[in-house]
Amino acid sequence: MSDKANKIGVLVMSYGTPESMDDVEAYYTHIRRGHPPTPEQLAELTERYEAIVGGVFPLRENTNSQVAGLQDKLESTAPGQYVCYQGLKHAKPYIEDGVEAMGKDGIKRAVAIVLAPHYSTMSIGSYMKRAKEKADELGIELAMVENYHLHPKLLKALTERVQDGLQRLSATSGGETAVRVLFSAHSLPEKIRELGDPYEKQLMETSAAVAEAAGVKDWQFTWQSAGRTREPWLGPDILETLETIREEGVKAVLVAPVGFVSDHLEVLYDLDIEAKAEATKLDMTLERIAMLNKDPLYMETLAESVAAAMPV
């Protein structure tokens, strides 16, 4: 039995990203629940990864450093009590691998948390289902952090970023005053509404709280990164929103993707390349808030949420 056996395991879950360009097809196939992408779909995704930072996968490094940061934070607040394991939704180490590693170390009690603040049955809910199934199989008691979208330290970190972003936007837009803040998150299929899913409500709550704390009056919420499937996804998409608000006279935009916590494809491509190009076409200035990555306030949000779900 390892020296970890008496500690509380912390399963830190994240979306996952390919390990190399050779891995993109397997990754995409996993996202598509075992259905390989068409050659065109694969080429399109490969191009997006190539466009961000020349085929690097920043989400892997960022997830690694968030897991290490959470371990450090837990160690400083409750020395020797918690040990973190990583489990990814669509890449190795998978969620089940993380739970299995806890089992091998003799862990009996654990907490699961996702590196995404808002609950949807299609996001956090599906991570939790897989973690719980494996934990039950191995006889591990598993507590869950289902969301932390209104944690005061998360709100503070986001508020600071909106304030910084507005200053940057003022400089790049030459002091433009027709400014709007667009809060955004990953779209999901519209059918989540029929299921009474809390995702939209939680996103609106985070956006409203941050806008208020940052003193922002002119803001709205918009979706981004909708999947390429035939079913309807929640909208309007940010590209459509940019066009609408330009018609309303808005000339400068700060995007605050509060549904995400790291620099990754959906931010570095969908916002920094695609949305920025659309803004330029519409003769608008667009800036984005810095992502949380390993922000100490975010690490504290995670550590406090873990400790509240399973105190020592």
Ligand code: FEC
């Ligand atoms: O940087 C990277 O390599 C990965 C970036 C990445 C993040 C991410 C987060 C979320 N997704 C969510 C939902 C869906 C649904 C589908 C879907 C599809 C993709 C594809 C890629 C992708 N997602 Fe993602 N997502 C990231 C990347 N996502 C690539 C496939 C190609 C495409 O459609 O663009 C549709 C498939 C399905 O039906 O399952 C739904 C949600 C999040 C935010 C919460 C979280 O992080 O878990 C929700 C990061």
